Amino acid sequence: MKLTQGADYGMAAVLYLSQKSEDRRYSLDEISRATEIPEEFLRKIFQTLVKSGVINSFKGRGGGVSLARSAKDITVAEVIKPLEEEMGLVRCLREKEDCPRSSECMASNFWRKTQQNFFEILNSTTIKDLIEGGKQNARKD
Amino acid sequence: MKLTQGADYGMAAVLYLSQKSEDRRYSLDEISRATEIPEEFLRKIFQTLVKSGVINSFKGRGGGVSLARSAKDITVAEVIKPLEEEMGLVRCLREKEDCPRSSECMASNFWRKTQQNFFEILNSTTIKDLIEGGKQNARKD
């Protein structure tokens, strides 16, 4: 049960941008160097985030990437979900796959709710929360 | 982000046993047939669960497996954790691995708490809860 490296890197990259001035573009080269994420891999990650609307990118000289919205309007879920292809914790929750036991399955409901609870946390936490929280994060408790 | 097939199967197998009479032993052959889990794989799963104390096994003629405790005293966590080798959602939370950005990492605390919240659910839900809950599971809400 781990998030992919891509999702993990994605968070780091978005966090990096969020801590920098918003009115500039940052080249992949620069971000890669600063975060120690392999440049070519980082490129793919950004491509995904551009498609999902979290990041804006600009080609050509002076180009680079920037946040599409301010950090307070980007949730953790918005960064993680597009980078994490398979989000079903167990078979029951993964469409395509079907399980021979699904009819008498006593676990599916439990997992569905548990997973939902997890996503609700990701949905209700913004990148800004992470930066501000610093050491005091996740759930208002 | 998915649990391994082994953990998934493990739940199914334990649920199967929990719904059967407790004072008998069940051969892998029988369980494999009933649940449609490949026998050799199921064998390995039970070996793990025996080691972690959830299942009792008996060699020889008339042998087989049974729950080590009654379903109300087995939590979901006790079944999942031993079958799921890597339980750290992100790098930050996985011992061995170290991340070049760990010092300035704004995400680690968030993930730690989120993951903890997840485990608390697994810890506070028993196999009996699943069977009884049937269609009304996960968290008291």
Add this chain to the structure above:
DNA sequence: TTATAATAAGACTAAATCAGTCCAATTAAG
């Protein structure tokens, strides 16, 4: 109008992990 500095898109590859199998050894019952 051309050189250059950037991202886009997608094919490709290496390594790791996962899921599953096989087999020789052990144990207990009949």
Add this chain to the structure above:
DNA sequence: CTTAATTGGACTGATTTAGTCTTATTATAA
């Protein structure tokens, strides 16, 4: 002492993950 079972561990094939490479495309500036 034969048979029915699990044990433990090595082994394998398939899939997924992480990362790279290569060829376009686009924008800026000299």
